[in-house]
Amino acid sequence: MSQLWSPFVKNLVPYVPGEQPKMTRLVKLNTNENPYGPSPKAVAAMQAELTDDLRLYPDPNGDKLKQSVADYYGVKTSQVFVGNGSDEVLAHAFHGLFQHGKPLLFPDITYSFYPVYCGLYGIEAKQIPLDEEFQINVDDFISASVSANGNSGIIFPNPNAPTGRLLPLAAIEKLLQNNTQSVVLVDEAYVDFGGESAIALVNKYPNLLVTQTLSKSRSLAGMRVGLAVGHEDLIEALERVKNSFNSYPLDRLALVGAAAAFDDRDYFNDTCNKVIASREQVNAGLTELGFDVLPSAANFVFARHGQKDAGELAAALREQGIIVRHFKTERIAQFLRITIGTDEQNQILLDALKEML
Numbered sequence: 001m002s003q004l005w006s007p008f009v010k011n012l013v014p015y016v017p018g019e020q021p022k023m024t025r026l027v028k029l030n031t032n033e034n035p036y037g038p039s040p041k042a043v044a045a046m047q048a049e050l051t052d053d054l055r056l057y058p059d060p061n062g063d064k065l066k067q068s069v070a071d072y073y074g075v076k077t078s079q080v081f082v083g084n085g086s087d088e089v090l091a092h093a094f095h096g097l098f099q100h101g102k103p104l105l106f107p108d109i110t111y112s113f114y115p116v117y118c119g120l121y122g123i124e125a126k127q128i129p130l131d132e133e134f135q136i137n138v139d140d141f142i143s144a145s146v147s148a149n150g151n152s153g154i155i156f157p158n159p160n161a162p163t164g165r166l167l168p169l170a171a172i173e174k175l176l177q178n179n180t181q182s183v184v185l186v187d188e189a190y191v192d193f194g195g196e197s198a199i200a201l202v203n204k205y206p207n208l209l210v211t212q213t214l215s216k217s218r219s220l221a222g223m224r225v226g227l228a229v230g231h232e233d234l235i236e237a238l239e240r241v242k243n244s245f246n247s248y249p250l251d252r253l254a255l256v257g258a259a260a261a262f263d264d265r266d267y268f269n270d271t272c273n274k275v276i277a278s279r280e281q282v283n284a285g286l287t288e289l290g291f292d293v294l295p296s297a298a299n300f301v302f303a304r305h306g307q308k309d310a311g312e313l314a315a316a317l318r319e320q321g322i323i324v325r326h327f328k329t330e331r332i333a334q335f336l337r338i339t340i341g342t343d344e345q346n347q348i349l350l351d352a353l354k355e356m357l
């Protein structure tokens with residue numbers, strides 16, 4: 001703390017990302033990275049971009065990448081926004097769409113960046129508890145909105161994080177039918193591992209914004225690329241914020257790599273399917289060891305053991321170089337969030353747990 005800081009900065013509560021340890025030979029299952037590399041075509045595209053042209057600014061609009069995303073989802077390029085990681089896309093949405101002097105609604109257990117952005121952008125947060133089975137109940141959002149006399153917006157990940165639980169599109173549609181006066185943002189960071197994208201609904205609901213990232217299913221966390229799809233008016237709001245903040249958020253390598261990753265559908269489908277198959281194996285293995293595993297549609301599982309303390313398990317795994325995520329938050333303090341790794345990594349994890357239990 002320094003007296004040179006503004007009062008605003010003194011009061012910020014920043015997000016704490018999952019650890020990126022510097023040790024080697026780790027079984028790193030703590031930040032939901034993809035165990036497989038990015039598409040070889042994406043790597044080749046980035047290598048080809050490593051030329052003297054790096055002296056030139058990138059395309060500020062990211063038109064080629066927007067075209068790849070638009071082709072993939074069958075929408076217009078004017079319905080696509082791209083940014084430096086979906087965290088940045090989310091920030092612009094908070095800034096440009098959620099500041100209306102009413103509370104923003106999101107689940108009590110969810111992506112912990114949402115309350116951080118509420119603090120950064122001066123938005124009141126209203127947390128809606130998940131039900132007993134850790135599911136989002138859209139009726140609770142609808143009634144909370146009535147009692148708060150409206151809302152500035154609604155945001156949740158689907159599948160939710162860190163629970164992995166999926167909300168069916170029909171439930172999202174019900175929410176949209178009952179919430180027409182503010183933006184409903186569905187954060188689909190994990191949707192490719194077993195969900196159906198709400199992008200299918202954007203032409204029907206002009207207040208629906210869907211964000212996605214290339215960090216998880218397209219294995220480009222290191223490149224920082226995220227996107228949003230929605231009605232042109234929502235996209236224009238994001239463009240206005242972006243062009244008031246940083247006109248060139250995506251560098252030349254990220255733009256070509258992300259476009260190539262989107263275009264390489266075979267590699268994408270193969271690696272997603274491998275992760276999904278491994279998830280079911282990890283789920284079965286943990287269940288056999290006495291864990292209660294929430295049904296997951298993501299590239300991680302969320303599990304608790306009736307007899308063993310989650311914090312102790314995480315610490316014991318860590319001593320063996322196996323890193324998983326443990327949140328000390330109230331309702332979920334007895335859960336571990338375990339990213340799906342390669343089959344070899346998953347086996348190392350299960351063997352280590354078997355020893356401990």
Ligand SMILES: *Cc1c(COP(=O)(O)O)cnc(C)c1O
Binds near residue numbers: 088213214
């Ligand atoms: C990983 C994640 C993000 C952020 O993705 P980046 O594109 O890497 O910034 C956003 N939302 C949720 C729910 C995530 O898990």
